[in-house]
Amino acid sequence: MASKVIANTRTAAGLTTGKLAIWWLLGSEIVIFGGLLGSYIMHRLGHPEWANYAVHTNVWAGGLNTFILLTSSLFAVLAHQAAEHGDGPKAAKLLFATFCGGLGFLCVKTFEWSNEIAHGYTITANTFWSFYYTAAGIHGLHVIIGMSIMLFIAYNANKGKDLHRVELVGLYWHFVDIVWIFLFPLLYIAK
Amino acid sequence: MAEQAHAHGDHGDHTSHYVKIWGALLVLFLISVIGPIFEIPALTLITAFGVACVKAFLVMKYFMHLDAELKLVWYILAGSLVLMFVFFFGTAADVRNHEGSRWVNVAAQAEVARGMAAGDGHHGEHGGGHEEGGHATEEGHGAEGEHGGTHEAPNGGH
Numbered sequence: 406m407a408s409k410v411i412a413n414t415r416t417a418a419g420l421t422t423g424k425l426a427i428w429w430l431l432g433s434e435i436v437i438f439g440g441l442l443g444s445y446i447m448h449r450l451g452h453p454e455w456a457n458y459a460v461h462t463n464v465w466a467g468g469l470n471t472f473i474l475l476t477s478s479l480f481a482v483l484a485h486q487a488a489e490h491g492d493g494p495k496a497a498k499l500l501f502a503t504f505c506g507g508l509g510f511l512c513v514k515t516f517e518w519s520n521e522i523a524h525g526y527t528i529t530a531n532t533f534w535s536f537y538y539t540a541a542g543i544h545g546l547h548v549i550i551g552m553s554i555m556l557f558i559a560y561n562a563n564k565g566k567d568l569h570r571v572e573l574v575g576l577y578w579h580f581v582d583i584v585w586i587f588l589f590p591l592l593y594i595a596k
Numbered sequence: 597m598a599e600q601a602h603a604h605g606d607h608g609d610h611t612s613h614y615v616k617i618w619g620a621l622l623v624l625f626l627i628s629v630i631g632p633i634f635e636i637p638a639l640t641l642i643t644a645f646g647v648a649c650v651k652a653f654l655v656m657k658y659f660m661h662l663d664a665e666l667k668l669v670w671y672i673l674a675g676s677l678v679l680m681f682v683f684f685f686g687t688a689a690d691v692r693n694h695e696g697s698r699w700v701n702v703a704a705q706a707e708v709a710r711g712m713a714a715g716d717g718h719h720g721e722h723g724g725g726h727e728e729g730g731h732a733t734e735e736g737h738g739a740e741g742e743h744g745g746t747h748e749a750p751n752g753g754h
Contacts, residue, residue: 418668428669432676439680444691447684451692451704454711464629471625479618482659486610531711579660583652590644594632 427573431580434547438584441543445536445591458533459596461526466517467593470510471585477506478582481575488562488571496571497563500555503578507552514545537592544588547581617658624651 416425449455484499518538521527528538551574558570624647631643656662662669694704 419666420668425668428665428672432672435673435676436679439677440683443680443684443688447688447691450688451694452708452711454708454714457711457715468625468629472622475618475621475625478655478659479614482614483611486614532707576660579655582659583655586648586651586655590628590648594628594640594644596632 421569423569423573424576427576431576434580434584438543441536441540442587442591445540448532448536449591449595452532455533456596458526458531459592461521461524462537462593463517463520464593466513467589470513471589473506473509473513474582474585477503477510478579480506481578484562485572485575488568491565491568493562493565493568496568497559500559500562500571500574504552504555504559507548507555510548511545514541540588541592544581544584547584551578551581614658617654621651621654624654 416422418425420428480499480502484496484503487493487496487499526534528535555574555578558567558574561567562571628644628647631647632640634640662673694701694708
């Protein structure tokens with residue numbers, strides 16, 4: 406091991422430090438997204454008129470993005486498997502495929518939002534659209550952060566370095582996928 | 597390197613297994629999209645949110661390998677979930693309801709009335725954003741939202 410790695414030492418808990426950190430991160434993310442989605446749900450239950458607003462969300466764009474994220478999660482877990490086998494270049498390729506999934510997700514999101522904003526459904530239109538852009542926006546930000554980290558890890562993995570990180574970024578990506586799994590019915594299906 | 601990457605003992609090729617899980621996730625996704633076509637609210641609830649829970653379970657179990665993790669990880673995640681539910685159930689009753697025995701949230705009621713009157717919902721009103729600011733008081737005041745008026749969004753009429 407050429408580089409000094411500190412995130413793969415074992416903690417007293419029996420987990421590697423990197424893995425313990427990622428689980429703590431995801432625990433805090435649950436509170437962030439849980440609070441956001443919980444707020445949306447309780448407002449939605451108190452505002453029947455939101456059903457009228459929700460009919461304008463593009464279920465096809467949301468559906469395509471669901472497909473993209475589910476597929477990218479498959480690539481992420483396959484990258485993890487490749488890393489476990491010690492195959493850095495393969496893990497890097499699969500991480501890059503996951504990255505491309507994130508890029509596709511953002512492209513669809515850009516098209517979707519452009520169309521909605523052009524029709525006047527902006528973040529200030531009403532509380533529903535405020536929630537819509539806030540929830541999807543924070544999720545999109547997580548996608549961008551995940552993609553950035555993934556590129557860095559893929560670069561190192563390609564050289565066979567720090568393969569344990571492939572699993573860690575994969576865990577993060579799966580969580581981002583799970584958040585979308587709940588956002589999709591809330592914003593696109595419940596009309 | 598092996599020490600780093602080996603988290604789960606079994607290092608066989610599980611590609612086909614993961615692809616099957618992915619296939620199951622796609623089938624569930626299709627069910628969630630098709631569900632609302634029948635226009636049965638209870639069915640939509642199941643196909644949308646019930647299926648979402650199943651999908652999340654599959655991702656956690658098979659992609660995140662959560663069942664192979666230490667109990668500590670479960671405690672971390674469960675603790676976060678408990679916090680989330682405390683927040684939800686602690687505030688949901690006040691947010692959902694717009695009036696109680698000694699208070700009325702006039703702004704929220706006005707927002708609902710405006711939204712329902714607008715029909716297709718495109719006539720977005722800015723008053724909605726004032727809802728929390730317009731806390732309901734015993735006298736039923738404090739509703740800036742009342743003055744929010746009905747501001748048509750650009751290109752109104754959709």
